[in-house]
Amino acid sequence: MNALELKNVTKRFGEVVANKNINLSVQSGEILAILGENGSGKTTLMNMIAGIYYPDEGEIFVNGKPVTISSPKDAFNLKIGMIHQHFKLVDIFTATENIVLGIQEKQKFNLKDAEKRVAEISKKYGFDIDPKKKIYEMSVSEKQTVEIVKVLYRGADILILDEPTAVLTPQETEKLFKVIKTMKEDGKSIIIITHKMHEVLSVSDRVAILRRGEYIDTVVTAETNEAELTEMMVGKKISLNINRSEPENSVDRLIIDNLNLTNTEGIKILDSISFTAKSGEILGIAGIAGSGQKELLECIAGLIKTTDGKICYIDPADDKEINLKEKTPVQIRELGVRLSFVPEDRLGMGLVGNMDIIDNMLLRSYKKGHSFFLDKKPPKQLADTIINDLEVVTPGPTTPVRRLSGGNVQKVLVGREIAASPTVLMAAYPVRGLDINSSYTIYNLLNQQKENGVAVIFVGEDLDVLLELCDRILVISSGSVSGIVDGRTATKEEVGLLMTKAKGVKENEEK
Amino acid sequence: MDAIAQFISRAILQGTPLLYGATGEIITEKSGNLNLGIPGIMYIGAISGVIGGFFYQNGADRVEPFLAVLIPLLCCMFGSIVTSLLYCFLTITLKANQNVTGLAITTFGVGFGNFFGGSLIKILKSDVPYLSLVKIAQAYKTPIFPFAEDMSSIGKMFFSYGFMVYFAVIIAVVSGFVLKKTKAGLHLRAVGENPATADAAGINVTLYKYLATTVGGMIAGLGGLFYIMDYSNGIWSNNGFGDRGWLAIAIVIFSIWKPSMSILSSYLFGALYILFNYINVPMTYIPLIQMLPYAVTIIVLIATSVRKKRENQPPASLGLSYFREER
Numbered sequence: 001m002n003a004l005e006l007k008n009v010t011k012r013f014g015e016v017v018a019n020k021n022i023n024l025s026v027q028s029g030e031i032l033a034i035l036g037e038n039g040s041g042k043t044t045l046m047n048m049i050a051g052i053y054y055p056d057e058g059e060i061f062v063n064g065k066p067v068t069i070s071s072p073k074d075a076f077n078l079k080i081g082m083i084h085q086h087f088k089l090v091d092i093f094t095a096t097e098n099i100v101l102g103i104q105e106k107q108k109f110n111l112k113d114a115e116k117r118v119a120e121i122s123k124k125y126g127f128d129i130d131p132k133k134k135i136y137e138m139s140v141s142e143k144q145t146v147e148i149v150k151v152l153y154r155g156a157d158i159l160i161l162d163e164p165t166a167v168l169t170p171q172e173t174e175k176l177f178k179v180i181k182t183m184k185e186d187g188k189s190i191i192i193i194t195h196k197m198h199e200v201l202s203v204s205d206r207v208a209i210l211r212r213g214e215y216i217d218t219v220v221t222a223e224t225n226e227a228e229l230t231e232m233m234v235g236k237k238i239s240l241n242i243n244r245s246e247p248e249n250s251v252d253r254l255i256i257d258n259l260n261l262t263n264t265e266g267i268k269i270l271d272s273i274s275f276t277a278k279s280g281e282i283l284g285i286a287g288i289a290g291s292g293q294k295e296l297l298e299c300i301a302g303l304i305k306t307t308d309g310k311i312c313y314i315d316p317a318d319d320k321e322i323n324l325k326e327k328t329p330v331q332i333r334e335l336g337v338r339l340s341f342v343p344e345d346r347l348g349m350g351l352v353g354n355m356d357i358i359d360n361m362l363l364r365s366y367k368k369g370h371s372f373f374l375d376k377k378p379p380k381q382l383a384d385t386i387i388n389d390l391e392v393v394t395p396g397p398t399t400p401v402r403r404l405s406g407g408n409v410q411k412v413l414v415g416r417e418i419a420a421s422p423t424v425l426m427a428a429y430p431v432r433g434l435d436i437n438s439s440y441t442i443y444n445l446l447n448q449q450k451e452n453g454v455a456v457i458f459v460g461e462d463l464d465v466l467l468e469l470c471d472r473i474l475v476i477s478s479g480s481v482s483g484i485v486d487g488r489t490a491t492k493e494e495v496g497l498l499m500t501k502a503k504g505v506k507e508n509e510e511k
Numbered sequence: 512m513d514a515i516a517q518f519i520s521r522a523i524l525q526g527t528p529l530l531y532g533a534t535g536e537i538i539t540e541k542s543g544n545l546n547l548g549i550p551g552i553m554y555i556g557a558i559s560g561v562i563g564g565f566f567y568q569n570g571a572d573r574v575e576p577f578l579a580v581l582i583p584l585l586c587c588m589f590g591s592i593v594t595s596l597l598y599c600f601l602t603i604t605l606k607a608n609q610n611v612t613g614l615a616i617t618t619f620g621v622g623f624g625n626f627f628g629g630s631l632i633k634i635l636k637s638d639v640p641y642l643s644l645v646k647i648a649q650a651y652k653t654p655i656f657p658f659a660e661d662m663s664s665i666g667k668m669f670f671s672y673g674f675m676v677y678f679a680v681i682i683a684v685v686s687g688f689v690l691k692k693t694k695a696g697l698h699l700r701a702v703g704e705n706p707a708t709a710d711a712a713g714i715n716v717t718l719y720k721y722l723a724t725t726v727g728g729m730i731a732g733l734g735g736l737f738y739i740m741d742y743s744n745g746i747w748s749n750n751g752f753g754d755r756g757w758l759a760i761a762i763v764i765f766s767i768w769k770p771s772m773s774i775l776s777s778y779l780f781g782a783l784y785i786l787f788n789y790i791n792v793p794m795t796y797i798p799l800i801q802m803l804p805y806a807v808t809i810i811v812l813i814a815t816s817v818r819k820k821r822e823n824q825p826p827a828s829l830g831l832s833y834f835r836e837e838r
Binding site for chain 1: 709
């Protein structure tokens with residue numbers, strides 16, 4: 001009998017179908033991996049099992065009985081526990097306080113007894129955890145352990161782990177897998193969401209594959225291989241007919257050499273990244289979300305300080321190298337480097353939502369001139385030009401950008417960045433959330449810039465787009481470059497394989 | 512010695528309204544609600560009690576001590592609960608900005624108090640700009656330990672007060688215990704620290720926020736009542752309560768959100784507040800002395816911020832509304 005079974009489960013958010021007719025099952029004492037690209041609907045699906053979302057259609061069975069899970073509480077009662085990617089812990093509480101939080105027990109509230117039980121569970125499954133330690137003193141791995149113990153303390157039989165290894169070091173990952181296997185032997189059902197191929201192959205019994213919200217298939221891990229799984233994950237290539245011209249007079253514009261970045265937890269975000277961006281070329285950056293794309297661009301833009309490695313700009317006027325490392329955005333601009341950055345978070349980092357289009361134009365030029373008063377004429381002209389040229393749908397240039405649709409917000413932002421006539425243009429997920437027409441407008445703008453000799457760096461998530469738009473594609477995986485491929489000849493599977501390849505595995509193969 | 516004991520007992524009386532306010536605000540802030548409406552709620556609590564006492568004293572033939580205490584007490588609690596519920600509805604249900612809402616309630620509360628205080632004075636057609644509820648005050652001021660009369664000044668320093676002085680201490684101690692040792696306290700602190708986590712753990716965030724804010728407001732309101740009925744001998748004059756509500760909020764910071772700490776801090780602030788009466792300073796410097804409590808609060812804020820000890824920081828989600836649907 002299946003411990004958990006989903007039948008034809010569908011979930012929509014407005015117009016968007018996040019999950020369509022998903023069928024899944026997991027047995028007791030089994031580890032099921034759920035594999036899929038970004039936005040394939042893995043987390044949404046698991047959130048429905050954990051009671052955070054409610055499915056629009058379909059049925060869920062627990063131990064063969066149909067159930068309704070409308071809140072996290074219902075999930076607890078059915079012995080389903082989810083370990084979220086972003087930990088849900090109170091920082092100033094101890095491990096035990098977090099573990100007992102929200103438990104409705106009849107008996108008297110007693111932290112000492114709870115601490116004992118936490119210690120027992122830890123011993124049984126081989127966790128290494130101090131019940132009295134405060135969360136803010138813990139490493140990421142310890143916090144995750146607390147989350148897992150929290151779920152086991154509530155007596156969960158079905159555990160869902162949402163990308164548990166994303167934040168762990170290889171050693172910690174190994175430890176986690178050992179624990180997962182112990183839990184499996186104890187008869188628990190474990191569902192693990194991941195997009196790291198080698199983890200799927202090493203830990204799971206079966207793999208379910210999702211693609212763009214649709215259920216593809218479930219295969220037995222022992223009977224499959226990396227290539228087959230990748231093919232199922234990325235699917236067949238879809239033709240998008242994006243124009244792509246041949247790069248002309250390409251010269252090196254930006255040289256990144258051996259760039260490293262470590263976060264406060266001591267985990268490597270960027271691991272010896274080296275590449276060159278050339279003028280008149282679109283360099284695509286592909287990778288699973290959170291592989292270090294954001295940090296890489298922010299390092300180049302001067303928003304994050306790095307001490308290690310080289311970031312070098314080659315001035316088109318005299319071919320001189322200018323060092324951009326450890327420079328602030330203002331210093332970079334003062335050096336005469338025309339670097340434009342379209343960040344991922346449009347209304348957070350790119351534009352001020354409550355200000356109108358004209359004022360947002362001013363944000364890039366407010367330092368110009370010596371008058372005490374602002375000169376609003378040039379930004380007004382620029383705003384009008386952008387509205388006309390890019391067909392921004394807005395009541396006028398004095399409408400707050402917050403009230404524009406996503407596509408129009410992006411047009412305003414890209415328009416402003418292009419107006420600075422950059423020599424390097426970096427765009428992170430510029431078409432995310434945009435409709436097809438707006439997306440093509442953005443592709444055309446990027447192509448125009450490329451034809452004007454700009455070195456364009458395009459961070460994308462849709463492999464079809466990357467393969468049709470970019471001249472070269474740099475693939476990063478867990479913060480390191482796993483390959484640079486030609487956008488014209490590479491296949492989707494090739495890029496997909498590079499994306500899911502972990503560094504440790506690559507090294508093993510080389511040996 | 513006598514002088515010191517007398518000074519301390521004045522400081523305790525002066526500090527008691529602050530203690531009510533601070534305990535109430537601590538409970539409120541532990542749920543993540545920064546209720547800056549506390550000064551207004553204390554005003555409303557005071558005037559509600561005064562209204563109740565006024566009609567009882569003027570309507571009844573004979574003033575029963577029991578009813579003289581109970582009627583203003585219930586009226587005060589009613590007034591402050593209703594005002595706190597208004598704050599809750601605006602900030603928790605409608606998710607309005609807490610700072611703006613709180614300041615509006617304070618402005619409203621002071622005006623409300625002065626309007627009805629003024630109206631009652633008008634009803635009396637009194638020549639003086641204040642209202643006196645001496646008989647009610649007597650019931651409040653009766654020492655609950657009769658033997659204190661015969662004690663030395665040191666004994667009086669501990670035992671000579673009306674019930675509300677001791678009640679304030681009990682509430683503070685009990686709140687500290689509940690917050691630290693019980694499941695409800697753990698849940699409440701979780702709501703104030705990280706409501707999304709509390710929500711995911713199955714805790715009713717809205718209910719806890721409503722309860723903590725309402726109970727906290729009610730306790731703070733009692734501070735206003737104490738000030739009129741005990742400290743001022745039942746005399747209401749407009750704006751008489753002054754800036755004590757803000758001092759209570761300062762004490763919350765000074766006590767680093769610990770009710771047990773707030774007892775001594777309140778008495779200390781009370782002492783600093785009346786210090787100018789007991790030391791020899793020129794009139795022009797009195798405001799400087801009165802400024803001391805605020806200066807001390809700023810120093811504490813700097814010290815705790817510099818030391819960055821996580822336990823001594825305000826609740827992490829203080830002042831923020833909780834949206835469940837946010838992804």
